[in-house]
Amino acid sequence: FLEEILHLEGKGSLRNAPCSGCGDLSPNYRCEDCFGVNLQCSSCIKTAHQLHPLHRLQKWNGMFFERITLKALGLRIQLGHAPGQVCPKPRRAFNDDFVVMDSHAIHEVSLDFCGCSNAVAHVQQLLRISWFPSTTANPKTAATFCLLEEFHILSFESKVSACEFYNALMQRTNNTGLAPVKVSKHVDQHARNKANAITKSRYECFI
Structure with missing residues (x-):
């Protein structure tokens, strides 16, 4: 072996x-x-x-x-259109700096929102690909629905806290600690809000 x-x-x-x-x-x-x-x-x-x-x-x-990263190789993620289609008016994420938290790692990606006349809001574009934005204004970080579901299940089965879950994800991304993992400042607040919501739901189920 x-x-x-x-x-x-x-x-x-x-x-x-x-x-x-x-x-x-x-x-x-x-x-x-x-x-x-x-x-x-x-x-x-x-x-x-x-x-x-x-x-x-x-x-x-x-x-x-x-x-x-795929970002370093030049891959760009286009929202608002079918895979492979080119948006005539792409709008890059704020500072062309977007972070996605998935169940196996935290990723830096190059993201383009759709800027067409019939395009929906940036938050909606993210939600339509199952990415939950950390903020509604100029989102720079999102978590996949898969990650949120995993945390939801683990929080009930093993009582893991949002902080512990986030730290474990950081370790999976880079376990050496030599390269800082870039995330939005809103992520910690989002994690706290998620933890509070789960605590509230547990209490309501108990009573």
Whole structure:
């Protein structure tokens, strides 16, 4: 078991393998969340993740695999349109700096809201892809519905607090503590509000 686990830390048998997408001879990227451990070039792995913008990627730096974001590879998430469609009037998130909290990590993403004449509010655009914004004005952070459901269940089954859950998510994102995880200042308030709501619902069920 240990040998196979260590095998995954490097390129292993794929050190001379071409890109699984285009056949490029120097693929250096892989996804932690996709099935399998195929290596791809930057272009192919970005294209393959148009519908999976919250997957975690790694890049081979010559000695080991290091984390890299889809944002760094140039992937932009477009709201208000079907996947693959181009918005004629995209509006970038405030300062082009958006953070999404998912059940396996906290992600920095490049996000474009729809700016068409019939576009709904930014908050609605986020909710329509199952992302819960941390604020209603110029949202810069959101949590996926999946994450909120996970916290909701764990809070009942294991009594985990919002702070403990958030800290665990921070550790899953970066367990070394060497790179600070960027989140909005509204997240802590959102977590407290969520915790208060859960406490209130528990009390109402009790009485």
